Amino acid sequence: MNEWHKYLNRMRIILLFVCLTPYLYGKNDTIPDIEIREVIISGQSPQTIRGLSQNYIHLGTDAAATLPSLAGSSDMLKLLELTPGVQHSGDGNSYLYVRGSDAGQNLLLYDNAPLYSAGHLLGIFPLFNPEHLSGVELHKSEINAAYGGGLSAVVKANPRQSLPKKLQLKGNVGLIASEASMEIPLGKRFGVYLSGRKTYLNLLIQPLLNSVLRNSQQQSEQGLSYDFHDINLTLIGQLSPQDRLEMNVTGGQDKLKINEQILDLIGRLNWSNGLVSTRWEHQIDRYTLSQQLYFSQYQNQILMQQSSMDMHLLSSIREVGYKGAYRRQIGLVAVETGLQYASNRIQPQIYEIYNTQLPYSQNHPDPLVSHLASLYAEAELPLNPQWDVRAGLRYNLFFQDRTFNNIEPRISFHYQPDNNNRLHLTLNRQHQYLHLLCPTSVGLPLDFWVTASGAMPPQSGNGVSIGYFHSTSKHDWELSAEIFYRMMHHIYEYNQTITSGNSTSYLDNITTGKGKAYGLELIVKKNFGAWNGWISYTLGKSDRTIPALNNGQTFPARFDRRHDLSLVATYKFSEKWNASLVYIYATGNACTLPSSWYFINNTPVKEYAVYNGARMPDYHRTDLSLQYLYAKDNGIVLSIYNLFAVNNPLYVFMNVERNDKTGQPEIRVRHKQLFSIIPSLTWRFKF
Amino acid sequence: MKTVLKYLCGVWIFAGVACNEARTIAYADYVPQIVVEGWIENGEYPQVMLSWSASFSESLDTIYLLKQVIRSAKVTVSDGEQTEVLALGVNSDYLPPYVYYGKNLKGEVGKTYHLEVAYREGIISAETTIPPPVALDSCWFEKTAPADTVGYVFIQFRNTSDDFYQVATRSPARYLPRYHRWSASQEKVFTPCLYGNFPAAQYGKNDTVRMQIKRGPRLFLYAEDYYAAFFSEYDKIEIKFRTMSQAGYDFWCSWQNEIINARNPIFPATSNLKSNIDGGIGNWCGYGVSNYTIIPFLQSAE
Numbered sequence: 007m008n009e010w011h012k013y014l015n016r017m018r019i020i021l022l023f024v025c026l027t028p029y030l031y032g033k034n035d036t037i038p039d040i041e042i043r044e045v046i047i048s049g050q051s052p053q054t055i056r057g058l059s060q061n062y063i064h065l066g067t068d069a070a071a072t073l074p075s076l077a078g079s080s081d082m083l084k085l086l087e088l089t090p091g092v093q094h095s096g097d098g099n100s101y102l103y104v105r106g107s108d109a110g111q112n113l114l115l116y117d118n119a120p121l122y123s124a125g126h127l128l129g130i131f132p133l134f135n136p137e138h139l140s141g142v143e144l145h146k147s148e149i150n151a152a153y154g155g156g157l158s159a160v161v162k163a164n165p166r167q168s169l170p171k172k173l174q175l176k177g178n179v180g181l182i183a184s185e186a187s188m189e190i191p192l193g194k195r196f197g198v199y200l201s202g203r204k205t206y207l208n209l210l211i212q213p214l215l216n217s218v219l220r221n222s223q224q225q226s227e228q229g230l231s232y233d234f235h236d237i238n239l240t241l242i243g244q245l246s247p248q249d250r251l252e253m254n255v256t257g258g259q260d261k262l263k264i265n266e267q268i269l270d271l272i273g274r275l276n277w278s279n280g281l282v283s284t285r286w287e288h289q290i291d292r293y294t295l296s297q298q299l300y301f302s303q304y305q306n307q308i309l310m311q312q313s314s315m316d317m318h319l320l321s322s323i324r325e326v327g328y329k330g331a332y333r334r335q336i337g338l339v340a341v342e343t344g345l346q347y348a349s350n351r352i353q354p355q356i357y358e359i360y361n362t363q364l365p366y367s368q369n370h371p372d373p374l375v376s377h378l379a380s381l382y383a384e385a386e387l388p389l390n391p392q393w394d395v396r397a398g399l400r401y402n403l404f405f406q407d408r409t410f411n412n413i414e415p416r417i418s419f420h421y422q423p424d425n426n427n428r429l430h431l432t433l434n435r436q437h438q439y440l441h442l443l444c445p446t447s448v449g450l451p452l453d454f455w456v457t458a459s460g461a462m463p464p465q466s467g468n469g470v471s472i473g474y475f476h477s478t479s480k481h482d483w484e485l486s487a488e489i490f491y492r493m494m495h496h497i498y499e500y501n502q503t504i505t506s507g508n509s510t511s512y513l514d515n516i517t518t519g520k521g522k523a524y525g526l527e528l529i530v531k532k533n534f535g536a537w538n539g540w541i542s543y544t545l546g547k548s549d550r551t552i553p554a555l556n557n558g559q560t561f562p563a564r565f566d567r568r569h570d571l572s573l574v575a576t577y578k579f580s581e582k583w584n585a586s587l588v589y590i591y592a593t594g595n596a597c598t599l600p601s602s603w604y605f606i607n608n609t610p611v612k613e614y615a616v617y618n619g620a621r622m623p624d625y626h627r628t629d630l631s632l633q634y635l636y637a638k639d640n641g642i643v644l645s646i647y648n649l650f651a652v653n654n655p656l657y658v659f660m661n662v663e664r665n666d667k668t669g670q671p672e673i674r675v676r677h678k679q680l681f682s683i684i685p686s687l688t689w690r691f692k693f
Numbered sequence: 694m695k696t697v698l699k700y701l702c703g704v705w706i707f708a709g710v711a712c713n714e715a716r717t718i719a720y721a722d723y724v725p726q727i728v729v730e731g732w733i734e735n736g737e738y739p740q741v742m743l744s745w746s747a748s749f750s751e752s753l754d755t756i757y758l759l760k761q762v763i764r765s766a767k768v769t770v771s772d773g774e775q776t777e778v779l780a781l782g783v784n785s786d787y788l789p790p791y792v793y794y795g796k797n798l799k800g801e802v803g804k805t806y807h808l809e810v811a812y813r814e815g816i817i818s819a820e821t822t823i824p825p826p827v828a829l830d831s832c833w834f835e836k837t838a839p840a841d842t843v844g845y846v847f848i849q850f851r852n853t854s855d856d857f858y859q860v861a862t863r864s865p866a867r868y869l870p871r872y873h874r875w876s877a878s879q880e881k882v883f884t885p886c887l888y889g890n891f892p893a894a895q896y897g898k899n900d901t902v903r904m905q906i907k908r909g910p911r912l913f914l915y916a917e918d919y920y921a922a923f924f925s926e927y928d929k930i931e932i933k934f935r936t937m938s939q940a941g942y943d944f945w946c947s948w949q950n951e952i953i954n955a956r957n958p959i960f961p962a963t964s965n966l967k968s969n970i971d972g973g974i975g976n977w978c979g980y981g982v983s984n985y986t987i988i989p990f991l992q993s994a995e
Contacts, residue, residue: 601720605730605789659955673752
């Protein structure tokens with residue numbers, strides 16, 4: 007009962023805060039009139055990224071289309087890696103790692119609803135169809151109290167939001183996949199965007215997959231096929247001048263099949279995601295009421311047959327949720343309050359191994375059902391012409407096998423002496439109630455989600471950042487510098503071995519501890535002239551301390567990057583011709599490699615030393631693209647990924663093997679590379 | 694400006710190409726440890742092999758490998774009543790080819806055996822118990838189709854143990870039908886079968902269990918990557934059906950994971966073997982063993 011009284015008291019305080027906030031600030035209209043908004047200068051070159059002055063990143067799809075890409079289609083999430091604070095994850099990885107975070111610690115939103123997809127195979131195809139988006143936003147310092155559930159950044163993929171004016175078809179046709187998007191006006195008040203993608207030449211991918219999935223150069227795949235498609239639908243309805251309805255549906259499916267006759271192995275990997283969201287916005291004068299219902303799901307399934315042995319892995323996550331928000335401009339104060347609810351049903355990894363005769367092993371964890379209710383309020387309050395403060399408070403009540411209630415205060419102070427300089431200090435606290443467990447570091451869909459529980463308490467993090475933004479008088483040049491520090495508690499490392507499935511549940515493979523990340527982020531951006539682009543650099547450190555690993559000693563996080571440098575340059579030769587160049591340098595991933603070896607049962611085995619104590623080679627890559635537009639939005643794009651064919655290994659094998667000639671043991675180190683130089687040709691069209 | 698750009702492009706290309714050549718892995722530090730591989734079976738004398746774990750950064754010539762073998766340790770095995778100091782011998786079937794043998798103390802079911810290794814003023818110790826062995830009801834070779842020349846071995850037993858099982862095989866010889874004689878193979882030691890370690894609790898007590906067994910990976914024995922889970926009908930197949938303790942089971946499961954997944958990018962093996970050696974690494978294990986032999990083309994089992 008005492009616990010409940012505590013919850014109720016906290017709820018009362020939060021409700022009081024939420025209800026009174028508009029009135030408290032509404033009466034304070036004597037505050038001097040100043041409005042700080044992002045400055046967008048017309049007449050300059052179209053900017054690929056915007057928002058630096060407001061401490062976030064906005065990546066526009068149209069401008070991003072000129073940058074080099076792997077498969078002819080802009081990967082909006084991967085392009086965020088060209089901005090400071092976002093680590094390059096290397097090849098074959100679809101996740102985003104922001105400020106030393108782990109995979110799954112970012113809140114990934116599509117039309118403001120969470121998406122739990124792991125991406126497409128080996129990161130070859132972008133998770134989002136860029137033709138369907140207006141842009142992508144990354145918030146890593148100032149995170150609005152409306153966003154909860156992610157320990158690190160918020161990544162928002164925004165579908166197109168304007169009403170289509172005329173029937174249009176646009177898209178691109180590439181060598182291995184094509185995508186198209188149709189704008190369909192339905193009268194003056196309704197419109198539809200319909201987009202789809204499909205790969206059709208999986209034979210071209212086969213050589214890429216071979217380098218990853220084969221254990222041997224002497225063995226040959228007898229069959230390897232991959233197929234994926236996805237579809238996006240956006241329905242926009244302007245019901246009245248005050249009411250707007252938006253409905254989004256997105257779904258995709260990937261299928262991979264491997265047939266290896268020598269090992270008598272057949273493997274099938276299927277994974278799919280889907281999201282349905284409906285949002286209604288009512289706006290009168292200075293207030294907006296927003297109501298959103300959504301359903302999001304993701305599942306993966308792996309079937310492997312080897313001789314008489316069958317292995318089956320299955321996991322899924324489903325979320326149904328509601329988000330209600332009330333925004334009001336009271337004098338100079340912008341206030342937002344809201345209520346959110348999400349119910350999850352998660353099937354953690356089911357693990358089954360069957361022999362022909364008898365069940366060899368199985369592990370059927372029960373589905374996990376959880377509920378998360380959140381209340382929040384946020385206000386942006388100008389203090390004087392130079393100073394303003396944004397303060398937010400979020401309260402989460404989470405139910406699973408036990409109840410967690412957490413308060414997340416967030417506050418930012420801004421000092422802006424003029425339009426060209428801005429200083430900010432941000433403090434925030436965040437909690438995460440769904441944990442992503444990654445059995446593998448290769449871009450295959452084996453990861454699965456679990457909910458927080460008594461056995462796995464919510465992750466929590468405290469972050470602080472101080473940043474400075476400067477632009478020249480005409481905003482031709484922009485400079486942003488920021489330092490950050492983040493402490494994380496109850497973070498999880500998952501270490502599953504394929505043969506451990508015969509005796510353990512997933513909980514036995516989980517280790518928990520704490521982590522910290524800190525660093526310096528710099529970006530210099532040029533917005534004028536034929537040449538424009540930016541240089542981004544991050545000096546960072548991210549480590550983990552987990553008692554069950556590495557004898558309790560602190561070790562580097564896998565995506566700990568000491569240095570992370572990106573250079574993006576675009577040159578406009580004429581109205582028809584332009585070229586782009588991207589260069590990336592990043593410190594190699596931390597990895598666990600053996601330090602010694604010995605014989606057991608006449609077979610060399612390895613002894614691993616410090617967890618994540620070794621480093622992959624530094625990552626270098628130069629991409630180039632050349633675009634010819636024969637008409638507006640119609641043209642040909644030649645893109646070359648990894649121009650210098652640098653061998654950036656996806657992983658490294660170290661083994662002691664028998665030298666066939668001498669019969670003696672021999673140390674062999676193999677670098678497995680996913681992508682070498684990859685040219686692609688894409689036809690962009692718009693009718 | 695154009696000249697500057699040309700130079701910049703030149704530097705870029707040079708740097709891009711040079712970067713491809715000059716990138717290395719930063720390895721973790723090497724810390725040598727004493728490795729123990731020892732066992733005692735019911736009715737057999739104990740055997741122990743000792744070596745140092747070897748560095749990955751050293752080139753593997755014969756001199757270096759010999760330096761890794763420990764040949765001057767005092768190895769003692771005790772069952773609580775009797776104690777025996779093992780004597781070093783040479784056995785080319787094993788790697789490394791030096792084995793400490795016992796000749797007085799035979800393994801007995803139910804007894805606990807304490808191993809102590811004294812070397813360079815250090816003491817390494819471990820303990821194991823021999824669980825009761827379980828006999829197979831039958832074992833046989835079966836081909837999928839009559840025309841096949843290869844097939845799998847099946848075993849059947851009654852699950853009477855409370856411990857853990859291991860099925861290990863070796864094929865020390867192959868019959869050459871053209872010459873009507875046997876030829877010795879390189880397979881000198883028993884290798885646990887693929888997924889051949891399992892807990893008795895996985896099956897109902899006293900249930901009859903019938904299972905197909907697959908040859909364990911023997912990666913170092915043959916040319917690179919050669920592996921076949923099946924047997925030839927002309928193989929002489931020897932089977933050890935063992936019972937062992939939890940420590941032995943954990944060790945062999947981790948060993949199998951290391952062998953199978955050493956180059957698996959999906960579920961990589963990055964864990965050390967689960968050792969029961971105090972002061973070193975490796976395994977000291979007692980087995981309750983039942984031995985069998987199958988000669989498929991004669992299809993007889995002893």
